[in-house]
Ligand code: F3S
């Protein structure tokens with residue numbers, strides 16, 4: 001699967017959303033997350049992100065390794081909704097994101 005890492009936090013450019021053929025990129029309050037069971041590894045989202053937040057999980061930089069599990073764990077209890085547009089935004093971010101200090105604060 002591909003994962004979204006810290007540079008997305010508080011930016012949420014959303015260029016990635018237009019590229020995903022299976023609509024598996026879900027919006028949280030402060031960042032977006034890729035559903036690991038719904039992503040088909042097409043890779044279309046990765047080059048369009050202006051903050052270079054998207055990585056194939058095995059290429060995730062060490063400093064952001066926690067975002068691998070975070071992209072999966074944020075869907076705990078939701079299962080595989082089968083599409084971000086139909087499901088709507090996630091009510092909460094992963095705790096890892098909550099701990100990222102907001103820019104300018
Ligand atoms: Fe975030 Fe980049 Fe998508 S900033 S919303 S991962 S285009």
Ligand code: F3S
Nearest residue numbers: 020039040042043045
């Ligand atoms: Fe979608 Fe990106 Fe996966 S475009 S299918 S989330 S690699």
